Amino acid sequence: MNEIILQCKNIKKKYKKKNHYHIAANDISFELRKGECLGIVGESGCGKSTLARIIMNLEKVDSGEVIFNGKNISNIKGKKLNLVYKEMQMVFQDAIGSLNPKMTIGESIKEYVCSLCSLTKEDKEEKVDKLLELVGLPIEFKDRYPHEISGGQCQRVAIARALSSHPKVLICDEVTSALDASVQAQVLELLIKMKEEFNISYIFITHDLALVSSFCDRVIVLKDGNIVEEGSVYNVINKPKCEYTKLLLKSILLK
Numbered sequence: 001m002n003e004i005i006l007q008c009k010n011i012k013k014k015y016k017k018k019n020h021y022h023i024a025a026n027d028i029s030f031e032l033r034k035g036e037c038l039g040i041v042g043e044s045g046c047g048k049s050t051l052a053r054i055i056m057n058l059e060k061v062d063s064g065e066v067i068f069n070g071k072n073i074s075n076i077k078g079k080k081l082n083l084v085y086k087e088m089q090m091v092f093q094d095a096i097g098s099l100n101p102k103m104t105i106g107e108s109i110k111e112y113v114c115s116l117c118s119l120t121k122e123d124k125e126e127k128v129d130k131l132l133e134l135v136g137l138p139i140e141f142k143d144r145y146p147h148e149i150s151g152g153q154c155q156r157v158a159i160a161r162a163l164s165s166h167p168k169v170l171i172c173d174e175v176t177s178a179l180d181a182s183v184q185a186q187v188l189e190l191l192i193k194m195k196e197e198f199n200i201s202y203i204f205i206t207h208d209l210a211l212v213s214s215f216c217d218r219v220i221v222l223k224d225g226n227i228v229e230e231g232s233v234y235n236v237i238n239k240p241k242c243e244y245t246k247l248l249l250k251s252i253l254l255k
Contacts, residue, residue: 005201006032006055006088006169011064013050013225024050026225028064032169037195037202039216039233041209041248047225048205052173055203056090057081068169089162093174095154099146105132105157106142112161131160135190152183159190163198170194171203176211188215209248213237221245 013025024047032038040048053059055066057073066074073084092098099108109128129139135156146154155175162170172191176184192215194200204216212219212233219236221229221244229242240246 002033002035004031005034005069006203007065007067008051008055009065009067011051011054011066012062013047013054013059014062023047023225025054025061025064028222028225028227030220030227030230032201032203034168034201035195035199036218037204037216039212039219040203040205040222041207041212041219042222043207043248046222048222049173051222052090052171052203052205055171056088057084086165087167088169088171089165089167090171090173091155091158091162091175093177095158095175096146096151098158099154101146103145104142105144105146105149108146109142109157109161109164113164127164131164132157134163134194135160136186150183152179152187155179155183155187156190159187159194163194166198167200169201169203171205173205174207177206177208184211191215209237209245221248 007030009029011025011028014021014023028051030038040051042048050059054061057076061074064074065072068084068088073081076084099105103111106128109131110124113124113127128142132139132141137153137156137160141149141153149157176187179187188211191202195202204212206212209219216233218231219233220227221236221242223244229236229240229245236245237249240249
């Protein structure tokens with residue numbers, strides 16, 4: 001059994017909205033093992049993206065702990081947090097929005113490489129070229145701007161940037177939902193390739209159980225900030241216990 005690399009322990013998070021509280025995470029606990037792909041599935045507003053942001057320390061927990069490499073990272077800052085970001089990265093749904101429109105693709109990747117690694121100027125250029133090649137983009141793309149390439153190509157750039165520090169964990173938050181089916185398949189194929197080559201552990205966040213079935217080892221189903229079902233992908237998809245999971249599966253068949 002592969003060792004545990006990431007744990008969420010009793011994560012709680014709520015937001016005040018006018019006269020009531022919205023519960024985004026209600027005592028959520030789970031584990032991620034080395035080389036594993038864990039799917040987190042649920043409808044919009046169920047808390048899955050909030051959970052991802054909590055893991056990345058972009059949101060603070062109300063209570064609970066995020067344990068990475070055996071250390072509580074829930075409230076760390078500064079240099080300690082930068083050390084975590086060398087080993088854990090996140091790719092967002094809005095790839096184009098995550099890139100600076102005034103910077104070329106090469107500059108965007110290089111900026112990330114510079115912040116996470118100590119390399120010479122020549123080494124940085126070489127690393128940018130290798131990262132573009134790794135995600136299947138021509139080297140000449142480094143001189144283009146985000147608006148000059150497609151959404152799928154921007155998502156590949158975002159993945160290249162995230163891979164620049166050779167992370168142990170990569171969180172993918174709805175990375176294929178804005179893409180058409182053929183491009184979606186290409187991005188998934190790329191993520192699978194990265195998993196096999198570098199033994200990366202993934203948290204794959206989506207609303208689509210069909211995607212989970214083709215990519216993940218285990219899956220957690222979230223509803224209203226609660227885990228309503230979890231288990232192997234095979235068991236959750238073929239032997240669902242929760243009515244909510246059954247509804248999600250039914251929605252796939254109706255598409």
